[in-house]
Amino acid sequence: MAGKQSVEEGIEGIIADLKSRHPAQDEFIQAVEEILVSLKPLFETANGCDYLNSFQVIAEPERVVKFRVQYPKFGADGAVELNTTTGYRVQFNSALGPYKGGLRFHPSVSESIVKFLGFEQIFKNALTNLPIGGGKGGCVFDPKGKSESEVRMLCESFMKGLYRHIGPDLDVPAGDIGVGGREIGYMYGEYVRLRGQPDMGVLTGKSTDFGGSKLRPEATGYGLVYITLEALKKYNHYRYLPESRRAGISTNCFNGLKVLISGSGNVAQFAAEKVLELGGIVCSFSDSTGSITSESGFTRAQLTEVCDLKNVKRGRLSELSGMSGAKYHAGKSVWQLGLNCDIALPCATQNEITVEGARNLVQGGCWCVAEGANMPTTNEAVDVLKSKVDIYIPAKAANAGGVATSALEMAQNSARLFWTAEEVDEKLKGIMNNIFATAYSTAQEFDRPWDLQFGANAAGFLKVYKAYKAMGYLKF
16 A cells, blocks of 8 residues: 555545444444554555555454343342343454453443454464464453352353353453453353363363462463563663662662552552562552552552452452551542552553543653553553653553463463463563563564554564465455
8 A cells, every 4th residue: 555645544444444344332443443553654664555454354353252141130038130131252363373362241341342352352462472362252240249149140151152162272261350260160160061071271260279370360460560670671760760769770670669550450459469579669559439549658468458358358449448548539540630650550441541641640750651451541542641651561562461371371271281380470471571572672673662552563463464364364
């Protein structure tokens, strides 16, 4: 495709075509547009026409599975109400291997949401350099406030609709928001009952009591910190610090840095744990009802309280409003508060950082943003951050640790092996360091130093493109 205008017209044409075939799917279109527009420098190369045409193929899911899910709701008076919802599994792209991606149980789930997540998953999985394709699924359901029986029956009904479409060499789901080890266990149990035989490799995120991997719950949060650490080392960030805070900076780049974290689930919890381990100062958490902050930073004991509240009591952060040194902000996200920080790790949900939030971060002195949640920043806010902060690491690179460790769980299941936590952690560090190196070097190759959004998107896209090209998918 020749000329700058032709590339722009090609991009606009792809977006218009997708909008016409996927109407009212704003999140999906946003995810496609983010990657498509960022790849403009790639489309302006000599092979740009071929790249642009292939993007149209990659942006269309290979398969979308929809099915009925039924579950009971038990009333206080003992009455039982039957509820029906829709289950989804988007098998987006299998160029690099079996479909791989999580299942989300949340009130916001829709076909658009699972398509955006599945599309992002393609490039995230490609960056891990592991043989896994991209997929995602879920249903409209809120586990909060539900009894164990209600959650179990929902999981069993969901698996009844899904089990025909998954397998160790076809599609391997995992957890996501609302789906943790408990839900994976219930679904795996139902899968075994339906199939009449065990098959450990069909789901990841399992308990280590039956085929799970060490560090799987920790992996996304740990991986987020590992790739951020690698970026800090590369960037020589200590020029921002006063002399009194530079001790040990060559080996520990988080030492003394203020870190804002949103969310309070697995990703936020374990990112905070690793930041504290590396000497950083964790100043915030959030959930759907508000945020809790500490100017001096949360202690390890206070982090344990947050984890106990969320993982055991399944409560709200408002219950910790009396925590020593902390302040609770009802109905406010972390990014609305105008807090000072060095590093921001958004770990809650999609589109949590708006233009207003991005500007608040910049005004608060933030110079590094690494995304722990999937697409946590609106496209407009990304533009603000890229123009103002020094380091911006997009989700498909920064939060790939979870799916990478899921793939390691698949490998252990296939080989009938069980690696130690130290072995898994070492492999995870290597994968995250390699993802950073790939994104960084790809950006450099196209003369876009430190444009890690372009580097990650281009590297992931090119890997899928080359696979499709080799398999003849792009020949007519």
